[in-house]
Amino acid sequence: MxxxxxxxxxxxxxxxxxxxxxxxxxxxxxxxxxxxxxxxxxxxxxxxxxxxxxxxxxxxxxxxxxxxxxxxxKTNFLVDRLLEINADANNRLAVDKVADAQTVVVDFSGPNIAKQMHVGHLRSTIIGDSISRMLDFLGHNVKRQNHIGDWGTQFGMLIAYPDWRIKCESQAPEGAEPLIDAVGNRCIEDLEWLYKEAKRVFDSSSEFADFARKSVTQLHNLHPATVKLWKNIVDESRKHYQPIYDRLSVHLDKSNERGESFYADKLAPAVDWLKDKGLATKSDGAMCVFLDGFKNKEDQPLPFIIQKSDGAFLYATTDLAAMRFRLDELGAKRIIYVTDARQKLHFQMLFGTTEQAGWKDDDVKLQHVTFGTVLGEDGKPFKTRSGENIKLSDLLDEAVTRAKAVVESKNPDLSDAEKDKIAKAVGIGAIKYADYSNNRESDYVFSFDKMLAMEGNTAPYMQYAFARIKSIERKAADKGVDIEKDLKGLKKLNLTDAAELDLAKHILRYSEAIESAAAECRPNYLTSYLYELSQKFSTFYNDCPVLIAEADKRPTRLLLCKLTEKTIAHGLTNLLGIEVVEKM
RNA sequence: GCGCCUGUAGCUCAGUUGGAUAGAGCAACGGAUUUCUAAUCCGUAGGUCGCAUGUUCGAGUCAUGCCAGGCGUGCCA
CATH class of the missing domain: 3.30.1360.70 (Arginyl tRNA synthetase N-terminal domain)
Known part of the structure; x- marks a missing residue:
């Protein structure tokens, strides 16, 4: 042009x-x-x-x-590209790495210590994981950050409660057990019970509330006994959430943890810095940053509170300290925060303050990737009947159980081990896929029935396409076909049928899908691509027999199978963390 | 009050810096299996893209106003 x-x-x-x-x-x-x-x-x-x-x-x-x-x-062009992918030892599926690799921080998941992970953590955890995987595959230097909640106000009451109970032992209810010695060995359910108890008392007793605040101070001053108790609780919590990450195939472990406690010694310096610059001022006793364009109900300037009137720090402070760390120490050129949409205002102010403070270079991109709420069938946030958050582990259990029942009915002859493997891949894949395939900004209604219906745009549909290809491979030998031999060093193809051409063209568009999904942090672009790929494969599968095809057709069809298989497996497993199975 | 998000087929949702006749799945209806897994495929039907005005060769997409729902809006995260 x-x-x-x-x-x-x-x-x-x-x-x-x-x-x-x-x-x-x-x-x-x-x-x-x-x-x-x-x-x-x-x-x-x-x-x-x-x-x-x-x-x-x-x-x-x-x-x-x-x-x-x-x-x-031109068909010749398609053929050349397909053969190129076939010959690529690096298995990149025609997806190039970016020329300008960046250090990208992805902040996601962020569970709270001493609370079980619930359905509210699902989206951040898996969307963040997928974004990280895509950027990583495109060649960026991805730094996953799990900003766990291990240092806040609410944590104080957790530590304080056992002590306080002992103080008040005379008022303890009948049968109450002494807590102080036991806490270190508690499992997560008990910690959670402890948390709820502490919260209840915190809300009803100002005396305990004060006591809990002192406890936070003790922790923040690194009082040895308090720190020891704290460490126990953190370790105990990790024993709970690590298996959930593992079940979800989410790449997070201890090495990605940089919780609130990590920034403890960086909070005061951040506040001081802003005070020295004149950006932070006292208002109603609290240290605040006022930014242009933010108004409250009374049309007064809306503060970004970075230190409470009692001197304690809060999440804005931690986020500011984390921001500086990521920019200065991690060298981030792009920081992606994956949290629910309700925190939008907070991040606008965080980014605005960062901007004002001059902490970041102009070429650094700060991005708040938001998502909507997971709703129950009643259209309200997904909770149990009694109004409690639904535990992630329960959700996964149920999905696997339901998937198992489907496997039983569809394929009763498989071994138990195989059925369990399939149930796990299908059940957990269904939950993840249902989330990924929605536009992340919309709320969506969680429905086991829909996600495990295994019809339409669901994970099992793609897993099924994959399993069919694997089945062809297993049957090849019986039909006297040597796939390795047919595909190795393949030099020309015979691409003619409409279904072949349609599938071939779609295979070659994998990079478009990944690049757009990564650019906008929208995994649903990738799921749409994979769904269309599977649809086109199913049409091809119906129209074009592979193993009994004429000798001049067979290698072409085998290659289409192989590349579809690799692409589905790569998209599902490598980029979305959804397992594929040989049989289902 | 102000701000943000959402509103597309009966239901659940896609729709990529504005592009040609708005797409899927489910549900409904009709068809396909002596052939590599029917958890599949093919077809039919289904629309005032919340409403209105505007911008333009062209609007689901952009602007303005309105309606409905959700969320947020000073010491929780």
Missing amino acids: SAATGQDDCNALVKPSGNPKFGDYQANGIMALAKKLNTNPRQLAQQVVDKLDIDDICETPEIAGPGFINLRL
Whole structure:
């Protein structure tokens, strides 16, 4: 376009065609440029087409409608690309690494110590994981940060409660057990019980509330006995959430933990820095940063509170300290926060303060990746009947149990071990996929029935496509087919059937899916791609027999199977952390 | 009050810096299995893209106003 017009600022806007009759790709950019140059778009399109040198890729471009340029890929081009992927020892599936690799911090999951992970943690945990996986695959230097809640106000009451109970032992209810010695050996359910008890008392007794606050101070001053108790509780909690990460195939472990406690000694310096700069001022006793454009109900400036009137720090402080650490120590060029949409205002203020403070260079991108709420069938936030949060472990258990029942009915002859493996992959995959496949910004209704229906756009549909390919591979030997031999060093293909061409073209579009999903942190772009791939494969599978195909057709079809298999496996397992299975 | 998000087929949802006749799945209806897994495939039907005005060659997409729901809005995270 530049060559045809002499303009350097033009964008061809080449996109996949909305309708197959317009070819494979269409250039939408001509009309806008023609308008800018005040010229006839169809004539301009012709001029651009005359300058185009893409004979090796496409058939002769067609000009259509008001000035679209329609492009149809040459079969030879498709063949060359497929063979290239087949020969690629690195298994990149035609996805290039980015030229400008960046250090990207991804902050996600963030469970609270001493509380079981519940359905509210699901989205941050798995969306963050998938974003990390995609960016990593594209060649970025990804630093996963699990900002666990281990140091806040609520943590004080947890530590304080046993002591306080002993003080008040005379008022203790009948049968209450002494807690202080036992806490270190508690399992997560007891810790959670302890947490709830402490919270209840905290809310009803100002005396205990004061006591709990002192306890936080003791912890923050690194009082040895208090710290010891704290460590026990943190370790105990990790024993709970690590297995959940493992079950979800989420790549988080102790090495990614940088909880609130990690920033403990960086809080005061951050506040001091802002005070010294004159950005932070006292208002109603609290240390606040006031930013332009933020108003409260009374149309007064809305504060970003960085230190409470009692001198204690809060989550804004921790986030500011973490921000500096990530920028200065981790060298982040992009920081992605994966939290629910309700925290939007907080992050706007955090980013604004960071901006004002001059902590970040202009080329550093701060991004709040939000998501909606998981709802129950009643359209309200997903809770148990008694109003409690639904535990993630219970949710996973139920999904696996339900999936097991389906496996039993569909495929009763498999061994128990196989059934369990499939149930695990299908059940947990279904939960994750249902989440990923929604636009993350919408709320969605959690429904086991829908996600495990195994029809339509669900994980099992893709797992099934994968299993069918594996089945073909298992049967090959019986039919006298040596797949290795057919595919190794394959030099030419025989691509003719509509289903073959359709599938081939889609396989080659994997990189488009990953790049758009990663650019906008939208895993649903990837799930859509994988679903379409599986659909096209199923059509192909129906129309085009593989093992009994003519000798000149068979390698082509085997290759399409192999590449579909690799792409599904890569997309599901490597990028979404959903297992595939050989049989189902 | 102000701010943000959401509103697309009966239901659940896609829809990529504005592109051609708005797409899937479920549910409904009709068909396909002597052939590699029918957890599949093919087809039919189903729409005032919340409402209105505007911007333009072109609007589900952008702007403005309105309606409905959700969330947020000074010491929780």
